[in-house]
Structures are given as C-alpha cells and as structure tokens.
Amino acid sequence: MKIKSLLITGCIAIMATACTDGPQMKQNVSGKAGEILVVMNKNIWESGPGQSLRSILAVDFPFLPQQEPLFSLFTINENAFSTIFQVHRNIIICNTNPELTESTMVIQKDIWAAPQIVVTLSGPNAESIRECIDSNSDLLLNAMEQAERNRVIQNSKKFEEKNIRDYVTKMLGGSPFFPTGYRIKKRTDNFTWIAYETTYTTQGIFIYTYPYRNEEDLTLSRILAERNLKLEKEVPGPLDNTYMTTNSLIEPSYRWVNYNNRQFVEIRGLWDVKNDFMGGPFVSHCFYDKANQNIIVLEAFVYAPKYPKRNYLRQVESIIYSFQWQNE
DSSP states (O other), X not given: OXXXXXEOOSOGGGGGGOOTTSOOOOOBOBSOTTEEEEEOOHHHHTSHHHHHHHHHHSSBOTTXXXXXXXXXXXXXXXXXXOHHHHTBSEEEEEEEOTTOSSEEEEEEEOSSSBTOEEEEEEESSHHHHXXXXXXXXXXXXXXHHHHHHHHHHHHHHHTBOHHHHHHHHHHHSEEOOOBTTOEEEEEETTEEEEEEEOSSXXXXXXXXXXXXXXXXXXXXXXXXXXXXXXXXXXXXXXXTTXXXXXXXXXXXXXXXXXXXXXXXXXXXXXXXXXXXXXXXXEEEEEEEETTTTEEEEEEEEEEOTTSOOHHHHHHHHHHHHTOEETTO
C-alpha cells in the first residue's frame, strides 16, 4: 500500500467555491487553546487510527509538574460534523473509502475559519490510515504545534508592546514580540526580566547573555551552570537566602532546533526556588551571537500553582519563538 502525505499551505479547498466579489472575511476560530477536534467514527477511533493519534498527540506534555496531555482530543462522528464544529481551531478528519488505492494526509489552513488548521486523513481502510498516521507522525505533531504557536505570535505582533521590543533590540540586536500586558520587571547589565502577571499566575521571560569561549558554551552543563549563576544573582525568592535555580532531581532535556532560519539549543526542564517551595516549568532557547561573541539565552517560564500549566507555558514559549534580528 502506497502512503502519501501532502502539505497544503493555502486555502485550496475553498478556492472552487470562492465568490467573484473578492476575498471573504472568515470568522474567528472557536475552541480552547490546545484542543483538537477529531472527526472520526467510534469504531475507527477505538481501533488503530485513534490509538495512533492518541499516542502522538495525547501523550504527556514534557517537563510539567503535573501530568497534562500535549493536546486535549475530543471526537465526534462524521454525521455530526456540522457548521458549528467546522470553525474549530484544530481539526482532524478521517475518511475511509474502499475505492481509494492509497492513504493520504492533507494539511490545510483556514478552510472554514481563521486561523485554522485542518488535517484530512483518507484511505481505503482503518489499517492503511493508521500506517499513514504513523509514518507521518512528526509532520502531524509539528503542524499542530506550529498552528498553536502561530496564533500566539500573530496576536503578539498585532497587539504589541513595542517599547519592550525596542529595548531588547537595543540590548541584543534583535528581539521577540511581546503582546499587551507584558512589562519589564527588572533590567541590569546583560539581563532583562519581562513578565505578564496576574493575581495567581506569572508568565515570565528572562533574556541574558554570557561570553562565548568555544563550542562547549552550548553544552547542557555550561548552559545550566550559567543559568544557575545568573538566576541566583538576579531572581531572588520571597525570603532571605532564597532564589530561583534549576531543579536538580530531573535533568532537563537538550536538543538542537532549526526554526525560521535560526539554529538554537532548546533546554526544557523544571525550576525551583532554593530553600522554598515555589517551582514550575521553563524552556530556554540558547544561540550564538557571532557579532558580539556572546551566547544569547531567551527563557520562558511559568508560575501558576493553582492551575494547569500547559497552555500558559505554550503561550510564553511561543513568544520566544518569535525572535527576529533587527535586520530581518
């Protein structure tokens, strides 16, 4: 059985029905951040295709203090897929047709609403669709992650606190985009703390640098050593002799990422406050600034002891993904 995957970046599915009066404004998407609507008959959901989707999209979100899934999946049958559901932000549609000779995965944007992602899985039977899902698991996961990320970045650019980006650009030569509500909480030499705070939550971003010496400066051990030194100095806790540091019981993850023509190290882990009981998740992007011979660190973290943290972290992590150099 031949399996194909296709990436459709435009609104191809609606071109045939477009009016001649010009482009139509699509309504805003519905649904909560991190939700995926799966249009799939019950027997298919409970067999191979559903099992594969859950194994890719509903596994635990990494490095959170409590278990939360990467995405929250909910299903409806094909005959229930009415207009009220068609405007959901993230949709996966499964079509089985014995007349098909191959399985495909098609990814489309903004079919019924915007900004929307719709993934259509088609094949002659459940087993062939399962094989298609499994062989394109990375593409599927990345597409869903990027769709969630793009919504945050789009909102950050539309409702931007431009004065923060101007300050960070002056500091680094580039900056993420910060949406309304973020404020500079602390600024010292080579360190800036930016945060969006409510009564019970903090979504924070640390931006700092350390001198580049050699390739070892982007290893996990050096990054964590510099992180702990910087945070001990700059991020005190609520009591004397307390400060933010890296959780030492669970070693953070380390991987190289290529994104938007940039290459950086991603560190994902948990933070604690030394000699106190505060803590939460963090994600760091670390990369080499050749012009200034520095390592730049953009770090997103969350403190939300009363709430699930997946969506808070995904939001603030998306902001550091929006980093652009001034001349880009």
